[in-house]
Structures are given as structure tokens and as C-alpha cells.
Amino acid sequence: MTAPRSDEDMVVEWCLRLSDGSMSSEDRDKLHDWLAGDATRGERLGAALAVWDAVDADADAPEMLALRREALGAVHRAGQRRWLRTKFVSQPILWAIAAALLLTLALGSLLWRQDGRDEYRTGIGERRVIALADGSRLSLDADSVVTVSFTAQRRNVVLERGRARFKVAKDPLRPFAVRSGRNMVVATGTEFSVERLSREVRVALFEGRVAVLRDTPQGQTSEIVRRDGRSVTAERALTPGYEIGLPVAGTIGSIGPVIGPMGGGEGWGAEQISFTSETLGTAAERINRYAERRRITVDPGVADVRISGVFNVGDVDAFAQAIAATFPVDATVDDAEIRLRRRR
Known part of the structure; x- marks a missing residue:
């Protein structure tokens, strides 16, 4: 009699199949049933998929090499070698998947x-x-x-x-x-x-x-x-x-x-944000997402002023100074905010 597969084994298998991109309709039904059996399975599988991407991208990095021996053993214990050979998956990918398994429980603590x-x-x-x-x-x-x-x-x-x-x-x-x-x-x-x-x-x-x-x-x-x-x-x-x-x-x-690779002019991780004929109110909303020291507040009287330009992400002081130098706008600064209002 075959022993039931553990959830850890199944996380590895579904991670492999989703990453391979060859899921049949029958496979999707099985995955839906498996996810419905335990509320935490989706969290663990999502974390494994995230690690798959990260480990695969840095497979040759020196800090990842220490995981190789453990990872290969984890894949072996999960009973995946035959399936991997039939899919012609290379060894670096093989241990990347196993690394995903090893890190799933740790990453799962980041989700709630x-x-x-x-x-x-x-x-x-x-x-x-x-x-x-x-x-x-x-x-x-x-x-x-x-x-x-x-x-x-x-x-x-x-x-x-x-x-x-x-x-x-x-x-x-x-x-x-x-x-x-x-x-x-x-x-x-x-x-x-x-x-x-x-x-x-x-x-x-x-x-x-x-x-x-x-x-x-x-x-x-x-x-x-x-x-x-x-x-x-x-x-x-x-x-x-x-x-x-x-x-x-x-x-x-x-x-x-669309302006820029992500819309709004800035890509993920970019150091600058650009605006083309953007309202000052909307530009301030976007700038504030990166404002760690103080935030910008825009009075309604100048919220519809159209601005264009390129600014450093998080540098709200330089943004406010540029607006005040270009438009009839005053910038009042205190510890918590910079207030932009129409110049009297």
C-alpha cells in the first residue's frame, strides 16, 4: 500500500508543474482540490514559487552553492527524480526547486x-x-x-x-x-x-x-x-x-x-520618477509613496496645476523646491509635511 504524499512533497510537485507551464485541465482540477483541502497550502505553494524565481535567477551565485547538497537530497526524498528526467530539467533547476521546498516554511511566516x-x-x-x-x-x-x-x-x-x-x-x-x-x-x-x-x-x-x-x-x-x-x-x-x-x-x-515601463514613469526599483502633464495633486500622491521623512500636502487651489519633469524617488524636498521655483506656489515646510499652496 502506498503511503500518502506529504504536503511538503506536494508543494514541490505543484511548484514544478506550475513553473513548467504544461498544466492540463485535469491537473488544474487536481490542484484546485488539493488547495481546497488546507487553507495554508496556497500560502506555502506561493512562497515556493517565489523562491523558485529567486533561486533560479541566482543559481550560480556563491552564496547559493551551499544549498546544493541539501536540495538534491530533498528532491530525492520527494520522489521527483523520475518525473524530472522525463521533463529534461537541468540539475541547477532541480536543486533550485528543492531549495524552494527547504525555504517554504520560513517564507510562509511572512504571509498571513x-x-x-x-x-x-x-x-x-x-x-x-x-x-x-x-x-x-x-x-x-x-x-x-x-x-x-x-x-x-x-x-x-x-x-x-x-x-x-x-x-x-x-x-x-x-x-x-x-x-x-x-x-x-x-x-x-x-x-x-x-x-x-x-x-x-x-x-x-x-x-x-x-x-x-x-x-x-x-x-x-x-x-x-x-x-x-x-x-x-x-x-x-x-x-x-x-x-x-x-x-x-x-x-x-x-x-x-503608458509613460515608462510601469506606467507613471517609474519602473520597480527605479531611482527616479517622471511626470508628463500630470496634475500636481496626483504627482504628490505618487511621490508620497516613497516619502520616508515628510509628506507633501497639496491645497485644492493648486491641485490641478499640470507639471512635467523627472525627480529622484523619495526626495520630496527637491520636488517641492522645483514646483515653487516654476509655478506661483509656496512651499511651507515643517517636520511632518511640506504644504503646497497658491502664492499670495
């Missing part, structure tokens, strides 16, 4: 559940890249919060604050829905970002297609944006390389090219 959901957050100036249990990737910008809830039928994400980029694993049977305020972005396998600002939600598309919906008293309807002088649905208007701005108050959104 709240009311049946996973919550991920970043602090001021912090960025994170997270592997979700379905193989999707979540890149979380500074000062941002998301909650994730996966079921057998749907993959639901709520962006509570800030900005996140999603590289969605293809699964036509389970739509991937990101909600922010009254808006929902739905995809099955694509790459896009969602940003929540005080006056609008922005959706940038990098690959594939998405549907963008809005909650109304009559139910969910397609968002409408204006492009080339015509009003069209966001799904038709939004193509890779463009982003739409969906106002919190109002019905018609706007569309324009």
Missing part, C-alpha cells in the same frame, strides 16, 4: 490570512514581488495593500491602496478579477497594472486584453472612454502600451500611452 483572504502590503518606499498560488505574479508598489481570495471558480483581488502590476497565469476556467473602488478589471491570462488614486483609478495594459467594468445601480456595466473623438468601451480602446484613467466622479474615462 485575514477572514479567509491573503493580505499583502508594502510600507513607504518598499516594493515587493509575490508569487500567487495559481502561478500569477503580483508586483506591489510602495505604500500599497491588496487582498487575494482564490476559489475553484474565480481568482479575486482587491487593491485597497496604491498600485499593483499583475502577470496573470492563463486559466480560461477561472477569471482573474481585480477590484478597486467601483471598478473591476477582469482577465484570464495577461499583464496589466491597476493604480488607485484619490480622484481616479488607472489601468495600464502591457500584454493581452482585459475587460474593465464599473458598478452601477443597474449592475456592472462596461467602462466607457473617449478615444480619437469617439466614445468606446474600455475593452475595445485599451491596447498594450496604453492606460486609461477612470474618474471616481463621472462616467467618461480618458486614454493615453
Whole structure:
């Protein structure tokens, strides 16, 4: 009689299969059933996938070599050698997977559940890249919060604050829905970002297609944006390389090219942030995500001033000085904030 496979063994197997990218519909059903059997399995698998990426990228780094002997033994104990040989997986990849197994429990302590959901957050100036249990990737910008809830039928994400980029694993049977305020972005396998600002939600598309919906008293309807002088649905208007701005108050959104690799001008880890005809209020919101010493407060009288320029991430003092030198704006500085207001 064959002994039941341990959860640690199964984490390795599913990590291998998800990373290989050859999951059949039967495999996905088995994975859904396995995840449903224990609320912690998705957390451990997500952590293993994250380590897979990190270890694989640095497989030849000297600090990783010490893991090799233990890792190969872990794979052997997990009974994966035959499966690996049939997939022609190289030895560095083999021990990378085992390293993921060895580190899963440690990384699992970084995740927590709240009311049946996973919550991920970043602090001021912090960025994170997270592997979700379905193989999707979540890149979380500074000062941002998301909650994730996966079921057998749907993959639901709520962006509570800030900005996140999603590289969605293809699964036509389970739509991937990101909600922010009254808006929902739905995809099955694509790459896009969602940003929540005080006056609008922005959706940038990098690959594939998405549907963008809005909650109304009559139910969910397609968002409408204006492009080339015509009003069209966001799904038709939004193509890779463009982003739409969906106002919190109002019905018609706007569309324009994505500025920079991540939208808004800054890539993850970039040392500078750029703006092109951005409102001062929105620029301050974005700058504040990296403001560790003091934050910028913008009075309503100057919030709609349009600015362009390139600024160092986190240097709110230089940003405020540049605005005061260019526009009729005064900058009042104290220990906690810099207040921008119309010059008297």
C-alpha cells in the first residue's frame, strides 16, 4: 500500500508543474482540490514559487552553492527524480526547486490570512514581488495593500491602496478579477497594472486584453472612454502600451500611452520618477509613496496645476523646491509635511 504524499512533497510537485507551464485541465482540477483541502497550502505553494524565481535567477551565485547538497537530497526524498528526467530539467533547476521546498516554511511566516483572504502590503518606499498560488505574479508598489481570495471558480483581488502590476497565469476556467473602488478589471491570462488614486483609478495594459467594468445601480456595466473623438468601451480602446484613467466622479474615462515601463514613469526599483502633464495633486500622491521623512500636502487651489519633469524617488524636498521655483506656489515646510499652496 502506498503511503500518502506529504504536503511538503506536494508543494514541490505543484511548484514544478506550475513553473513548467504544461498544466492540463485535469491537473488544474487536481490542484484546485488539493488547495481546497488546507487553507495554508496556497500560502506555502506561493512562497515556493517565489523562491523558485529567486533561486533560479541566482543559481550560480556563491552564496547559493551551499544549498546544493541539501536540495538534491530533498528532491530525492520527494520522489521527483523520475518525473524530472522525463521533463529534461537541468540539475541547477532541480536543486533550485528543492531549495524552494527547504525555504517554504520560513517564507510562509511572512504571509498571513485575514477572514479567509491573503493580505499583502508594502510600507513607504518598499516594493515587493509575490508569487500567487495559481502561478500569477503580483508586483506591489510602495505604500500599497491588496487582498487575494482564490476559489475553484474565480481568482479575486482587491487593491485597497496604491498600485499593483499583475502577470496573470492563463486559466480560461477561472477569471482573474481585480477590484478597486467601483471598478473591476477582469482577465484570464495577461499583464496589466491597476493604480488607485484619490480622484481616479488607472489601468495600464502591457500584454493581452482585459475587460474593465464599473458598478452601477443597474449592475456592472462596461467602462466607457473617449478615444480619437469617439466614445468606446474600455475593452475595445485599451491596447498594450496604453492606460486609461477612470474618474471616481463621472462616467467618461480618458486614454493615453503608458509613460515608462510601469506606467507613471517609474519602473520597480527605479531611482527616479517622471511626470508628463500630470496634475500636481496626483504627482504628490505618487511621490508620497516613497516619502520616508515628510509628506507633501497639496491645497485644492493648486491641485490641478499640470507639471512635467523627472525627480529622484523619495526626495520630496527637491520636488517641492522645483514646483515653487516654476509655478506661483509656496512651499511651507515643517517636520511632518511640506504644504503646497497658491502664492499670495
